Amino acid sequence: MKRGPYMGxxxxxxxxxxxxxxxxxxxxxxxxxFMPGFPLRAGPNVMLMWMPxxxxxxxxxxxxxxxxxxxxxxxxxxxxxxxxxNVSAEKSVYYIIKPVIGSKEGDPSPEAALKGIExxxxxxxxxxxxxxxxxxxxxWESNSKAAFYNLFRSETEKGDFKLLTSVxxxxxxxxxxxxxxxxxxxxxxxxxxxxESPKAVKPYVVKAVQQASVEEKLVSLVKKxxxxxxxxxxxxxxxxxxxxxxxIDSDGNFFVSDGRGxxxxxxxxxxxxxTVGEKPADFKGLWGYxxxxxxxxxxxxxxxxxxxxxxxxxxxxxxxLLRTIGVPKPNPNTxxxxxxxxxxxxxxxxxxxxLWVSDGSYFQLVGFNGKGEEVKRIxxxxxxxxxxxEDGNLVAQSLVAVNPKNGNIYVLxxxxxxxxxxxKDGKFLAHMGGRGALPGKFLLPAGLAVDENGVAYVGxxxxxxxxxxxxKGGYVATLVNPKKKDPSKQIQIxxxxxGIAARNGVVYYSDVSKESVVAFKILx
Numbered sequence: 001m002k003r004g005p006y007m008g009x010x011x012x013x014x015x016x017x018x019x020x021x022x023x024x025x026x027x028x029x030x031x032x033x034f035m036p037g038f039p040l041r042a043g044p045n046v047m048l049m050w051m052p053x054x055x056x057x058x059x060x061x062x063x064x065x066x067x068x069x070x071x072x073x074x075x076x077x078x079x080x081x082x083x084x085x086n087v088s089a090e091k092s093v094y095y096i097i098k099p100v101i102g103s104k105e106g107d108p109s110p111e112a113a114l115k116g117i118e119x120x121x122x123x124x125x126x127x128x129x130x131x132x133x134x135x136x137x138x139x140w141e142s143n144s145k146a147a148f149y150n151l152f153r154s155e156t157e158k159g160d161f162k163l164l165t166s167v168x169x170x171x172x173x174x175x176x177x178x179x180x181x182x183x184x185x186x187x188x189x190x191x192x193x194x195x196e197s198p199k200a201v202k203p204y205v206v207k208a209v210q211q212a213s214v215e216e217k218l219v220s221l222v223k224k225x226x227x228x229x230x231x232x233x234x235x236x237x238x239x240x241x242x243x244x245x246x247x248i249d250s251d252g253n254f255f256v257s258d259g260r261g262x263x264x265x266x267x268x269x270x271x272x273x274x275t276v277g278e279k280p281a282d283f284k285g286l287w288g289y290x291x292x293x294x295x296x297x298x299x300x301x302x303x304x305x306x307x308x309x310x311x312x313x314x315x316x317x318x319x320x321l322l323r324t325i326g327v328p329k330p331n332p333n334t335x336x337x338x339x340x341x342x343x344x345x346x347x348x349x350x351x352x353x354x355l356w357v358s359d360g361s362y363f364q365l366v367g368f369n370g371k372g373e374e375v376k377r378i379x380x381x382x383x384x385x386x387x388x389x390e391d392g393n394l395v396a397q398s399l400v401a402v403n404p405k406n407g408n409i410y411v412l413x414x415x416x417x418x419x420x421x422x423x424k425d426g427k428f429l430a431h432m433g434g435r436g437a438l439p440g441k442f443l444l445p446a447g448l449a450v451d452e453n454g455v456a457y458v459g460x461x462x463x464x465x466x467x468x469x470x471x472k473g474g475y476v477a478t479l480v481n482p483k484k485k486d487p488s489k490q491i492q493i494x495x496x497x498x499g500i501a502a503r504n505g506v507v508y509y510s511d512v513s514k515e516s517v518v519a520f521k522i523l524x
Contacts, residue, residue, distance in 0.1 A: 031107040032059065032080075032097045039084075039095055039114045043194035046084040046114060048095060053080075053106070056099035064094045067113060071096055089195050090286075092116040118279075120145060120189050120197035121289055121308060123170070124360075125204040127414045127444045129462065136174040136206055138185060139444065139461075142512065143197070144241045144259035146189035150196070154184045157203060161186050182207045201340065219439045223492070224468065224477035226520040229506070232256075233516035235272035240264060243510035243517055245346065245399070246449075246501040247293035249317070250300055254501060254508055256517050261289040263304060265319070266517065276319040277304055292346025292358070292399065303347045303355065310342040312357060325355070325372040330362055330381040337383035346399045350424055351407040358400040358411065363393065365400065365411065365426070378409070378426040392428025394420060399448040401456070403471065410448060410456055417442040419458060421473055432456070432473035437463060440475030447500035447509060457507060459497030466494040466509065479507070481520065 035049040048061065058078045062071035071094075075082055087093060092115050099106040123146075126139040140149070148168045152161035161184070165172055177183060184203035190196045233240055242259025249255065252268040255276065265273040279287035288306035295302050301322065302315045312325040327342040343361035350356055354367040354375065367376035379393045380386060387393050397420075399412040407424030410432070419432040433442045447459030447466070455476065456469040468476040480492035496513030508519045 031109040032056075032099055033109060034095075034097075034112045039093075039112055041087075041089065041114065041117075041193055042083075044086050044089065046087045046093065047081070048084060048097075048112075049081040050097055050109065051080065053099040055101045056106070057102070058100045060098045060100060060105060062096045062098070062108075065091060067092075067094050067111065069094075069096075076100070089117045090119050117193075117195060118286060120191060120195055122197045122200050123149065123187050123189050124200075125185065125187065126170075126446070126461075127417075128204075128206050129443060130208060130210050131173065134177070134179050134208070134210070136177050136183065136208055137171065138174065138204075138206065139171040140187045142170045142242045142259060143189040145191045147192045148190055150188045150190060152186045152188075152199065154203065155181065157184050157205075159184070161199070161203070166190075177208045179208050179210065219475050221439045222475075222477040223480045225492075225523045226479050226481055226494075226507070227523055228481065228483065228518060228520045230270045231516050231518045232266050232270040232272075233514070235270075238264070238272040238275075240515055240517065242512060243499065243515060244291060244512075245293045245499040246508050246510055246517065247295040247302065248501045248503050248508070249295045249302075250297050252503075254517070255293050255295065255302060256499065256510060257290040257293055257304070259289075261287070263290050263293065263302070270519075274319055276302065276315050277313065277321075292344075294347045294349055294355075296349045298349075303349070305344045305347045305357065307343045307345050307360070310344065312344060312347055312355070323372065325357075325368060327357055327359055327366055328374060330364065330377070335362070335381040335384050340382075345397075348400045348402045348409075350402050350409070351404060352424055356400055356402070356409060358397055360397060363395060363397060365394070365397075365409065365422075367426075376426055378422055392420065392422070401448050401450045403450045403454045403456075404452055405454040406471070408471070410450060412445055412448045412458070414445055417445060419445070419448065419456070419469075419473070430473050432469055433458065439478060440467065440469070447497045449500040449502045449507075451502040452504070455502070457500050457502050459494070459500055459509065461497060464493040464495045464497075466497055466500070466507070479520075479522065 032050045032053045038049045040047045058076050061075045063074045064071040095112045097109040123140040128138040148166050150166050151164045153164040154161045183206045186199045186203050188197045244257040247255045255263050255265050257263050262278045263276040267273050277290050288309040290304045292305040300317045304313050310327050314322045327344045329338050340361040342359050344357045345360045346358040348356050357366045359366050363382045365378035369375050395413050396415045397411045397413045401410045409422040411420045417435040421429040442460050444462035446461045449457045454471040459466045466479045484493050496511035497509050498512045499510040501508045506521050510517050
């Protein structure tokens with residue numbers, strides 16, 4: 001059971017009697033002294049406790065948002081403790097206490113600082129399924145800081161979102177649904193101090209309708225065996241947490257975005273090299289979390305998407321930040337809705353030098369030239385009156401990849417269970433995959449890569465598999481690992497796929513279930 005913000009206070013007070021005993025008989029300081037460990041955050045509140053000051057009838061409490069003041073008086077307390085309520089966890093606060101002796105204030109205490117906490121990231125939904133027994137199985141992304149998640153539901157888009165459940169897992173099956181109705185969900189992450197991420201502005205929409213599995217053509221399963229050649233989960237004190245996207249550098253080493261917000265650089269021998277994109281010590285404000293990655297072999301630069309910040313950060317091969325590319329909103333003349341902040345989830349370099357960024361907020365790909373200037377957009381923006389998914393417009397896309405042979409662009413759309421394909425100029429070509437469990441279909445696609453031969457690789461988290469497709473989007477084979485078996489189905493599986501990278505017959509995938517990056521070669 002999750003501890004509330006005030007649980008454990010009795011234990012703290014008991015310990016404080018021991019502290020008071022240690023201070024008994026010592027000379028008084030110029031002003032009151034804060035107890036060790038205070039100020040202390042307790043959810044949205046701050047608990048203040050200090051040593052009793054000789055002769056004080058009460059205490060005046062002062063607070064400032066700037067070290068050194070000026071301070072504002074917030075309360076007078078007759079006791080040597082106080083709970084400052086509804087204090088923003090994102091901003092640093094500074095306190096002093098002055099004893100009141102008779103009718104006069106005494107000298108202030110030393111300033112006590114409570115540093116701000118980087119806000120929790122709101123998880124994004126990763127897809128849903130209508131189960132055979134008419135339930136909604138819904139998933140969302142993990143947050144490495146989360147102790148648990150709160151899932152909210154409403155039956156109208158702008159209705160009252162009531163708490164449906166609190167779970168430690170990143171999935172939940174909602175059994176209380178009626179077929180034919182539409183439901184709206186929001187999810188938040190909560191850490192061990194009860195800091196909760198904000199709810200998303202737009203809810204996740206689920207229509208409870210059973211979809212018949214319609215297959216245009218029965219495709220036979222083709223198994224292509226693989227052999228594991230190595231993996232990375234830790235090296236000394238370095239541990240990968242909730243690994244996401246992967247990018248291979250020019251030397252055969254690889255980068256992986258870590259769920260804690262930065263990027264780990266790992267050698268081809270699976271040894272830790274360095275960390276890229278950590279929040280600088282002198283940086284003030286929100287830094288954001290790293291998501292999609294791309295390493296440009298020509299410039300030897302690493303491009304990292306930061307959805308929260310609406311931008312792409314570019315680092316050199318040594319991990320030095322070179323520049324930042326902001327992703328703008330669409331032209332106001334092209335859509336009636338501009339209420340969302342851009343959400344760049346992934347990035348890839350085209351063969352013509354155009355940097356393509358997947359903006360999941362407006363369902364578009366945004367192209368930038370070498371100067372960081374917007375030059376192209378693929379697809380009509382979200383809420384455009386003429387948008388039709390069948391016209392090649394994107395729907396809540398995430399990952400993006402480029403075929404290095406012809407420049408074709410591949411875009412993963414999780415909710416639609418497909419990959420959309422475009423030529424290098426942005427012309428729609430075809431859809432790959434579609435909903436289903438048969439070969440060549442997806443139930444929860446996750447992970448996308450295209451190797452130097454134009455072969456596309458797409459993972460599936462619900463089916464624990466990784467499939468290969470040709471340049472036209474046709475199914476080629478399913479990769480199987482003889483050492484990993486599903487005991488219920490007696491088939492070889494590739495579990496927990498989230499991110500994929502492939503080159504020279506070697507495929508890397510991030511296994512979120514075991515928090516590791518695995519590499520294997522395909523056996524011919």
